[in-house]
Amino acid sequence: MSRERHKEKTDKAPAEDEVSKNTDEYQCSGHVETDFPGLCALLDMKDIPTVITRQPASSITEAEGGLAEDSQSKLNAAPFWSKPCLQVELMENEDPLSANKLKVLGWKVDEKIAKVLQKMFPSLSKLQSLQFWQAGLTDRMVVSLVDTVSLCSNLRAVTLEGNHLPEHSYHLLLSEDSTLTHLSLRNNRMGNQGAQLIGSALSTTRSANKNLLSLNLAFNSIGDAGATHIAQGLRFNRSLLILSLCNNHIGDSGAAHLAAILGEFALTHEEVVERRKMLLERTQSVDSEEPADQLPSVASSSSLNKEESKGKKKEISKKEEKLAANKENPKSPKKSSDIKIQSKVGKQGDQEKALTAQEQEESVEMVNPLLDQPVQYRDGELFLPGNKVLDSLNLAGNRITKKSLPLFLTSLEMQGEGEGLLRLSLQRNRFPPDCEYFVKITELMTLRDALKKKSS
DSSP, X not given: OHHHHHHHHHHHHHHHHHHHHHHHHXXXXXXXXXHHHHHHHHTTOXXXXXXXXXXXXXXXXXXXXXXXXXXXXXXXXXXXXXXXXXXXEEOTTOOTTOEEEEEEESSOOOHHHHHHHHHHGGGOTTOOEEEEESOOOOHHHHHHHHHXXXXXXXXXXXXXXXXXXXXXXXXXXXXXXOOOSEEEOXXXXXXXXXXXXXXXXXXXXXXXXXSOOEEEOOSSOOOHHHHHHHHHHHSSOOSOOEEEOOSSOOOHHHHHHHHHHHSOEEOOHHHHHHHHHHHHHHHHTSOTTSOGGGSOOSSOHHHHHHHHHHHHHHHHHXXXXXXXXXXXXXXXXXOHHHHHHHHHSSXXXXXXXXXXXXXXXXXXHHOOHHHXXXXXXXXXXXXXXXXXXOOEEEOTTSOOBTTSHHHHHHHHHHHOTTSSOSEEEOOSSBSOTTOHHHHXXXXXXXXXXXXXXXXX
């Protein structure tokens, strides 16, 4: 019997190799309605999902951003598998080769479908958005997805909702070289371990994600420990604008860490050591004409104070230059995306200005907040300005009590007028709506919100 089984396996192996070879040799055209069924047929699939092409005006509202964020009962419902259907949304020119969005909604993706999609993605040059809602993805599929989406030059938004990954591979989408600007990871039963990996992907003392603008972690199982890791990742991240942690399990401990990074915070011993190393590296890279006595001492605290004051003066000079260049819009964060837009403004033949903008972009991307931000030395500690880039923080529907509200108010007041958060959502937590500090925070946010301020 064992010989017969072995013979069956050896007979199947050449057939499988032939199928794989045919799939690898298939040249995708970028036309989903042709490529998808063609590749599925090569894999000898019997029930091939239908491809439905839609125009932007007729796209389904519910599918656009998953379900409404307050529809907790639907989000937490058990996965259901509907009839397989691959939704493709074209750009306004209706060109079949201009697939703009690809959606898998409510049906299970198996290994063969994943292989077909992986083969197709590089040919979809116009693809900007990719959505998998309750698609039964596995960690292995997400790892392959990460390797493939990097070849999609225009892909900026990825939605993975209702896909529980035991190995928490979500953080791979936030790598330092990732070009994604919008990532939604709602309703994935993500806990503190997944949040820890995401926090490290947002930033460490040496690396940081520089392109992600919005991150949605709502309707998960992130607790105080997970929120602490996310807060740690926000210490040196200067790109993220919108973060949603609503409907998780965050209490006062996690909220306190999130509040702390909004205002001035003290550097840890490890961060101080890392800062000194980077200062030394930066000084050694300066021209050899610089006097040797300007090198910072790693062992002397008095030398550190001198170096900090020098760095502060340099930072003030940089800050004045940035303020002068952005006088008309002081709230606008100095991001690489802004510089890219600015470089496109003006005459097309102005190559010198475009080159200057490109150089500024590269310099901004390389700056580490540990070196770029002015520090203050007092009471034996170094203090760094908090994260003033984050515009919106949603903590609604958690387990925060009124104990944490004074911490948020203090950090918000420390940020100053025209800086920092514009929206802080704390509704549906464990304090009454008429709580004194909650009322003060609401009033402060109303004044800060540019839209509300303009309408008033």
